[in-house]
Amino acid sequence: MIRPALTPIAARLPETVPFVGPEALERASGRAFRARLGANESRFGPAPAVLNAMIQATNDSWKYCDPEVFLLRQTLADHHGIKADEVTVGEGVDGVLGLCVRLFAGPGDSVVTSLGGYPTFNYHVTGFGAQLHTVPYIDDREDLEGLLAATRRQQAKIVYLANPDNPMGSWWPAEAVQRFIEAVPPTTLLLLDEAYGELAPAGTLPAIDTSRPNVLRLRTFSKAYGMAGLRCGYAIGEATTIRAFERVRNHFGVNNIAQAAAIAAIGEHAYLAEVVERTAAARRRIARIAEANGLVPLPSATNFVAIDCGRDGAFAGAVLKGLAERGVFIRKPMTPGLDRCIRVSVGLDADLDLFEAMLPEAVQHAGR
Amino acid sequence: MIRPALTPIAARLPETVPFVGPEALERASGRAFRARLGANESRFGPAPAVLNAMIQATNDSWKYCDPEVFLLRQTLADHHGIKADEVTVGEGVDGVLGLCVRLFAGPGDSVVTSLGGYPTFNYHVTGFGAQLHTVPYIDDREDLEGLLAATRRQQAKIVYLANPDNPMGSWWPAEAVQRFIEAVPPTTLLLLDEAYGELAPAGTLPAIDTSRPNVLRLRTFSKAYGMAGLRCGYAIGEATTIRAFERVRNHFGVNNIAQAAAIAAIGEHAYLAEVVERTAAARRRIARIAEANGLVPLPSATNFVAIDCGRDGAFAGAVLKGLAERGVFIRKPMTPGLDRCIRVSVGLDADLDLFEAMLPEAVQHAGR
Incomplete structure (x- = not known):
């Protein structure tokens, strides 16, 4: 059939x-998961004041949202000690990442990330037609030296680093990341994805510095702030x-309820501290x-938490499958070397109770 | 300063x-508008049941939304008598339009729209680096023959037609649009933007037909459904x-509250009929x-309603300015020929009371 060409x-x-969503898996199996521990969401959710802000914002749902996202940018600027024109907001970090690539890496250009x-x-x-070059993890951490070497070798337009990292949960201390920032060529854009930054130990995030035109720090309301469904992420960087x-x-693109909720969330310091503590307890x-x-x-x-199942990817996959069959949704890395692990997100006590109850059978079944 | 190249x-x-938002104008002037009649929002807002659905959905804000947007697509499919794989949902029609261009028109490709x-x-x-070719309006309507001729002449990858049209509010009957659909070359993608479709007189929208690979019908929850702030639009077309x-x-990209609200909105037939009637009354x-x-x-x-101010663009601009100074936000077309008009969105009685009270002064002041 004649049709318009792509x-x-x-x-x-x-x-x-x-990412195949747990909803799709539920539709395929016909069974609902009883614990949702696979998408690195914060089961603790947003602060009560944030829920109230969302509910209030529904009254303004007839209005287009502010295309300049002014109040949220100003709030973020005050929070980080930067200027409002040093932050941009998008439809989750996913949306911001897409725009970064579109702006800085065209067809055939090189981009470096971890395998x-x-x-x-x-x-x-x-x-966007750019060429991806990957650098393997070393000891379950992103290889900073390797990423730098590949960046230089490929004259990469963009290098991506997540700190803390997904899917392994590992991290580099701020000093190592700062050295990395300083070593990236000034013509290469560094995307420093700190989606999990609020949950990391003190000393993990380098100080914010908006003087370098080649560094964007990516943050999100999807993780510690418990608002994954609202789609709100942002980038901090030099004004130009x-x-x-x-x-x-x-x-x-950023919905008005998301903007209102994010503004409220930034002010809830005590709640954030509580989430950080509950997250750490659940990790333990x-x-x-x-x-x-x-x-x-x-x-x-x-x-x-990435859990090393001690054998190969097939075994870890069988553990994942066993958990899914028992109502527990988790995910796992698929890359050789990392794929020996399963990845379990924090949850409420009841979620982890179920995980605890089902893991022995899943492991036993996988070992057969 | 050395920096990464775009x-x-x-x-x-x-x-x-x-679009400069009214919020930006308010920040610049230091004064809040008392009537917001410029952004073609539905001041009647969403149905009460839809507001309830939003509030319920805040409980799920910790979850990532379903990336397949399955339930909403199924709801839309049932509503339009199509299949779920014949509809895709995006961050407003704006988001969907961007993806359409990205998919079908690359650097140097021709795209046709109305001036x-x-x-x-x-x-x-x-x-996306494509080349825009514009066709002037005739008698304040989009020129279907002219758009077709330009499409053929330019071997356009995409032709865009809004029916009903913005900014003039004009429309073509379904038969004329159907002839247009049939005449568009099969290698050209027709983007038929029907954002205002629910508000148009019977006989304006051609029957939905998903057999043509080169036609996408664009709809939104921002207009008749009163959910402009939620960012939810969709495209109907052939499955491939x-x-x-x-x-x-x-x-x-489509936030979970928006998905839940849209699902609820589709079922509120009586409310939609009421909005259509209130909109018509406000237009009158x-x-x-x-x-x-x-x-x-x-x-x-x-x-x-586009209002012909009877003189040139400068005069209409002065009327707009006079209204803004008196607390009434409206917009106007800027294209020569159309720019003699101001564009006033429907509102509540109190909004139109203020418009009625301020228009005489604004016109008188503009005429000096």
Whole structure:
């Protein structure tokens, strides 16, 4: 059938969903999960005051949202000690990542990331026709020296680093990241994804510095702030770099309830501290459950724990499958070397009770 | 200062906001508008049941939204008598338009639209490096024959038609649009923007037909459904064309409250009928107010009325300015020929009371 042709770049792309949602798995199996521990969400949710802000904002749902996202940017600027024109807001970090690639990496350009790093970033890189170069993890951490070497070798337009990291939960201390920042060539854009930053130990995040035009710090309300469904992420950077987003972003893309909720969330310091503590406690409990089953939990600076199942990817996959069949949704890395692990997000006590109850059977079943 | 280079396409783009929001005007003037009649929002808002659905959905804000938008797509499919794989959902029609351009029009490709048509579509066309070709309105309507001729002449990858139209509020009957659909070359994608479709007279929208791979029908929850702040629009089309969006869309882009609200909104038939009637009544009142001031309201199939101020663009601009100074936010077309008009959105009685009270002074002041 004669039809409009896709652009050459679009024609080469697969039809895909970077993450299959638990909803799709539930539809396929016909069974609802009883514990949702796979998407690195914060089961503790947003602060009560934030829920109230959302409910209040429904009264303004007839209005288009402020395309300049002015109040939220001002709030973020005050929070981080920067200026409002040093931050841009988008439809989650996913949306911001897509715009970064669109602005800075065109067809054939090189982009560097870690092998097994965030798939949605890779989706955007491929989606704009750029060339992805990957650097393996070393000892379950992103390889800073390797990333730098690849960046220089490929004359990369963009290098992506997540700190703390997903899917392993590992992290580098601020000094190492600061050295990395300083070593990235000034013509390469560093995307420093700190989605889990609020949950990391003190000393993990370098000080904010908006003087470098080649560094964007990415933050989100999806993790510690418990608002994954609202789609609100942001980038901090030097003003001219930030202004470039005005060339391409969907100006009305961030929904008005998300803007109102994010403004409220920034002010809830005590609640954030409580979430950080509850997250740490849940991580410790996940680790204990893993150890009780002969598995090895990896240290984590995030809201999930990667658990080394001690054998190959097929075995870890069987554990995941066993948990899914028993109502527990988790995910796992798929990259060789990392794929020996499963990845379990923090949850409420009841969620972890179920995980604790089902893991022995899942492991036993996988071992057959 | 050495910095990362923008891609050649991005480097040529201006930093812009396609629509300056009333919030920005308020910040600049230091005064809040007392009537917001410029953004073609539905001041009647969403149905009470929809507000309840939003409030319920805040409880799920900790969860990532379903990346397949399954329930909403199924609801829309049932509503339109199509299949779920014949509809895709995005961050407002704005978001969907951007993806359409990205998929089908690359650097140097030709795209056809009306001179004075929707600026955000043009923003996306330019944003992906495609070449915009415009066709003037005739008698305040989009020129179907002219659009077709330009499409053929330019071998356009995309042709954009809004029916009903913004900013003039004019429309073509379904038969004329159907002939247009049939005449568009099969290698050209027709973007038929029916954002105001629910508000148009019977006989304006051609029957939905998903057999043509080169037609996408764009709809939104921002207008008749009163949910402009939630950012939810969708495209209906042939399944393979719809599937192409899976190559490039931000799968988690549509916020979970927006998805829940949209699902609820589709079921509120009586409320929609009431909004349609209130919108028509408000249009009639705006027309009477215009006539009482010696101005000529144009017929409208939308939630706004274009008012011919009878002189040039400068005069109409002065009327707009006079209204703004008196607390009434409206907008106006800027394209020569259309710019003799102001554009006034429907509102509540109190909004139109203020418009009625302030228009005489604004006109008198503009005429000096």
